[in-house]
Amino acid sequence: xxxxxxxxxxxxxxxxxxxxxxxxxxxxxxxxxxxxxxxxxxxxxxxxxxxxxxxxxxxxxxxxxxxxxxxxxxxxxxxxxxxxxxxxxxxxxxxxxxxxxxxxxxxxxxxxxxxxxxxxxxxxxxxxxxxxxxxxxxxxxxxxxxxxxxxxxxxxxxxxxxxxxxxxxxxxxxxxxxxxxxxxxxxxxxxxxxxxxxxxxxxxxxxxxxxx
Numbered sequence: 001x002x003x004x005x006x007x008x009x010x011x012x013x014x015x016x017x018x019x020x021x022x023x024x025x026x027x028x029x030x031x032x033x034x035x036x037x038x039x040x041x042x043x044x045x046x047x048x049x050x051x052x053x054x055x056x057x058x059x060x061x062x063x064x065x066x067x068x069x070x071x072x073x074x075x076x077x078x079x080x081x082x083x084x085x086x087x088x089x090x091x092x093x094x095x096x097x098x099x100x101x102x103x104x105x106x107x108x109x110x111x112x113x114x115x116x117x118x119x120x121x122x123x124x125x126x127x128x129x130x131x132x133x134x135x136x137x138x139x140x141x142x143x144x145x146x147x148x149x150x151x152x153x154x155x156x157x158x159x160x161x162x163x164x165x166x167x168x169x170x171x172x173x174x175x176x177x178x179x180x181x182x183x184x185x186x187x188x189x190x191x192x193x194x195x196x197x198x199x200x201x202x203x204x205x206x207x208x209x210x211x212x
Contacts, residue, residue, distance in 0.1 A: 001096070002085055003082070005092045005142060006140060007028050008081045008082075010024045010025060010029070010055070011026070012024055012073050013055060013075060020064075021059060022070065023055060025055040026054070027054060029081045032083075033051060033056065035051060039056065039084075040084075041079050042079045042080045043068075043137050044070055044100055046060070046098075067103070068100045078166050079166065093142025094135040095183075098179070100179055101129075101178055104123065104138075105120065105121045105174070106118055106120055106170050109170065117146065117154055117157070118157065119153070120153055120154070120178075129180035132145055132147060133145060134184065136155070136178065136179070138177070139165070139176045140179075141165050141167055144156075
């Protein structure tokens with residue numbers, strides 16, 4: 001589990017989509033990492049398979065290549081990196097699993113105050129999970145939805161976010177990994193299944209007929 005607060009910008013050393021190998025140069029996120037540890041790479045939860053001098057390597061499963069932007073990386077590209085949340089840490093962002101729901105595309109970028117405002121396409125599969133003032137992870141960065149329509153949403157980026165993450169270089173046409181809020185995802189699944197019923201709510205302690 002992650003918070004969407006990026007710790008470090010890493011640099012892709014190498015990637016082989018045929019073998020699914022990814023190598024990243026970094027310093028901070030590997031200080032206490034071990035083989036088998038998880039690291040979020042631009043919003044994708046990956047498992048460390050090798051720790052090398054000044055970086056780490058991870059395997060990219062076919063599912064990851066199909067559902068995220070990682071397959072399009074090239075040596076020299078920057079990536080957002082974050083270590084998993086410790087239970088005693090402050091939750092500075094929101095609960096992020098590193099399980100990418102869809103890939104969006106930056107539609108526009110304009111200055112806003114000291115920062116910038118991005119409009120990003122919203123794939124139909126996750127559109128019901130995104131709400132104004134709700135949370136969304138964009139390339140692993142925890143952001144608040146400033147505005148939302150059927151096919152797009154907007155986020156406001158402060159100077160700190162622009163300076164410390166890959167979103168500082170995002171421009172129209174840039175592809176980004178999107179992860180909806182985990183709570184919204186489970187609420188949508190409950191609605192899809194038609195529950196809970198009033199009887200369920202009473203059994204769980206809600207409503208006038210609930211057990212005292």
